[in-house]
């Protein structure tokens with residue numbers, strides 16, 4: 403009785419490798435103590451289900467942070483779960499979904515798990531960036547029930563729509579359903595299409611507190627959408643879905659989020675330093691608007707780095723993604739790559 407797309411799907415595999423973690427685009431620094439203290443305090447109450455007032459407060463603060471009504475926002479346990487909610491509730495098996503390749507690997511995974519047809523727009527190198535054929539993206543949009551764009555894209559670090567409102571409105575009108583813009587790296591890129599959700603009720607923005615807020619281990623993300631769509635999408639979920647320590651940390655982080663701009667500034671400074679050092683060493687490295695860099699190389703960079711205690715991500719043939727880590731980790735990564 404099990405549906406073939408679920409039965410035949412090869413489970414998501416992740417093997418933990420020991421070393422300095424430059425493979426998951428994590429924040430290299432723990433969140434500030436005011437956030438940690440609140441998460442610890444919340445542990446004293448984990449015999450109880452989460453307090454619904456905390457869920458409401460989190461929504462309010464996310465509203466303030468984004469200068470948008472809280473009714474336009476719905477939190478999830480990580481952007482991963484927000485994406486899962488969209489793939490499970492907005493499309494059904496047999497529908498088509500359009501996305502860019504390469505992109506965040508959960509997107510093709512969810513497409514395959516849900517028995518969707520994938521319309522793939524392949525991005526290509528264009529100088530220091532990766533580009534997409536926008537005409538092609540638009541041409542196929544009406545065949546898709548959902549267009550999913552990661553902007554800036556992972557693993558390329560390149561922009562896709564780059565806040566282009568006209569392009570968004572063309573796509574939103576053309577798609578035969580919904581357009582999802584995953585802005586997980588928004589704090590690093592600085593551009594967003596979030597204020598277009600009122601005008602386009604089929605637009606969903608996905609965000610995460612894993613990256614610039616340094617809360618990956620607590621699992622917190624959210625969507626921004628038209629309030630009617632938020633009401634509909636929230637139907638399968640309850641105020642108990644996000645654990646109390648996560649709610650407490652999220653509230654504390656949003657109440658005093660000055661640290662986020664410090665994290666972003668430091669990551670960008672280190673990213674630009676690493677980019678120019680790797681260029682000087684002769685590596686084919688691309689520009690990035692996120693907290694990682696993509697390198698093209700014929701050698702096995704992953705194994706080389708692993709031998710020296712640094713874990714990076716092998717994305718595709720000859721393509722390696724390296725997260726911007728702490729200053730020490732970045733220097734060490736450049737030194738080890740320099741040996742090659």
Ligand SMILES: Cc1ncc(COP(=O)(O)O)c(C=O)c1O
Nearest residue numbers: 480481482506556586610612623
């Ligand atoms: C584009 C994109 N979306 C979503 C996620 C998942 O984020 P979260 O940790 O909030 O689940 C990631 C994580 O790397 C990502 O790169």
